[in-house]
Amino acid sequence: MAETRTDPRPSPARRDGDEEPEAEHPAIGARIGVIVQRVMQWRVVRVFLHYGSERGPILASGLAYQAIFAVFAGIWVGFSIAGLVLTGDVGLRQSLISILSESVPGLIDDGAGGGAIDPEDLLNAGVFRLSGVIALIGLLVTALGWLASARDAVRALFGLPAVEGNVLLLRLKDLGLAVGFGALLILSAALSVVGTQATDLVLGLVGLRETPVALVLSRIVSLAVMFALDTVVLAALFRVLAGVPIPFARLRTGALLGAAGLGALKVLSGLLLGGATSNPLLASFAVIIGLLIFFNLVCQVILIAAAWIAVGVTDAAIVLDPELEAKRLEEARALVAAHPEASAGKRGFWARLLRR
Structure with a gap:
């Protein structure tokens, strides 16, 4: 019987260009391709792809730049009028200041010296003085400009052209919406007062007033009021201001998601302002930088919510x-x-x- 001998010499090393003995890499690549395709079909991924393809970040940055000027002018005029109307209602006035402080963190000084504006200076300002007249003109220019830009940005995300028609009528419509938003802000302040007083009354009956539980419940009531306000404002922004005939089910979901995102920004805004203040190079104007970043993030959330609705409308084959x-x-x-x-x-x- 013949004996089998093995060659003691080592097999030659594989040189570059030689084929692999086993074709495992194509199988791995195919699996990765399938995973990537599945991820690309996710609603969140398609929303951000749509948001980026329609220049959403650039549009949001332009809106944020306009928003900060409009807010400062609006705060000056609004508090000048509030100083005349709300002089006898200290509770409502303080609630309005609290709502603004929580809606735009770092804008109003809450007594700790961390805000950009002293509310006492605002309440003592006269709307019929020269500064008030200048602020009113600035408010009309900046606020109406922001609303017009927001309309075009939202319509662009829905693939719709700019609204054509009488420019004067569009500006009057924007002015009416701006007044409505201001009235809604005052209404939310009044609801916050009522909710806080009712919470204190109930907690007083059970003996939990001035406790950590009372602070937590008051914070929850405040956040709930702001969440409801943001939801209504976003729905009006998408449906009324932009003039997009969005079905209610799609509009509701997008407005709720946008309001939740804005609420998260307000809760986490302390980290943002704290990080800007801790930087010694930014400490002297940290509040302004924090407000610019905050408004940019707010406008990003607003337009991402619009993109979410737009992708849902496209998936449902709804013709707007x-x-x-x-x-x-x-x-x-x-x-x-x-x-x-x-x-x-x-x-x-x-x-x-x-x-x-």
């Missing part, structure tokens, strides 16, 4: 503007007819567009 959709389909048909020699990829794209 039938005339614009018909015009786009007509242009698509004309392009297909004018370019019959187009590549298969382009023909497939226009065919998919015609089937929408």
Whole structure:
């Protein structure tokens, strides 16, 4: 029987360019591709992709720059009027200051010296003085400009063109909405007063007043009021200001998500302002920097909420503007007819567009 001998010499090393003995890498690549495709189908991922493709971050940065000027002018005029109207109601006035302090952290001085504006200076300012007149003009210019920019930004995320029509009527509509938002802010302050007093009454009956439980419940009531206010404001911004006929179910979900995001920003704003203050290079104007960052994040949340609604509307194949959709389909048909020699990829794209 023949004896089998093994070659004692080592096998030659594999050189560059030689094929792998086993084809495992293509299988791993295929699995990664499948995972990536699944992740790309997630609603959150598609929302952020849509938000980035429509220049959402740039639009939000422009809105934030306009917002900070509009807020300062609005605060001056609003408190000048409140100083005349709310002089006898100290509770409502203090509640209004608290609502503003929690809505825009770092804007109003809460007594610790960390705010940009002293509320006493605002309450003593006269709206009919020269400074009040200048602030009123600045408010009209900046606030109406912000509302117009917000309208165009929201419509851009929905793939809709800018609103055409009488510019004067649009400005009057924006002015009415601005007044409505201000009235809603005062109403929320009144509700906060009522809710706080009712909470104190109930806690007093059970002997829990001036306890950590009372502080926690008061904070919850305040956050609930702000959450309701933000939800209504966002719904009005998307549906009324932008003029987008969003179905109520889609509008409700987007407004609630946006309000939750704004609430999280307000709760975490102390970390933002604290980080700016701890930097010795920024300490002298840390409040202004904190407000700029805060407003930028607020505008980002607002437009991301609009993008969430826009993606949901697209998934549901809801036509927001039938005339614009018909015009786009007509242009698509004309392009297909004018370019019959187009590549298969382009023909497939226009065919998919015609089937929408």
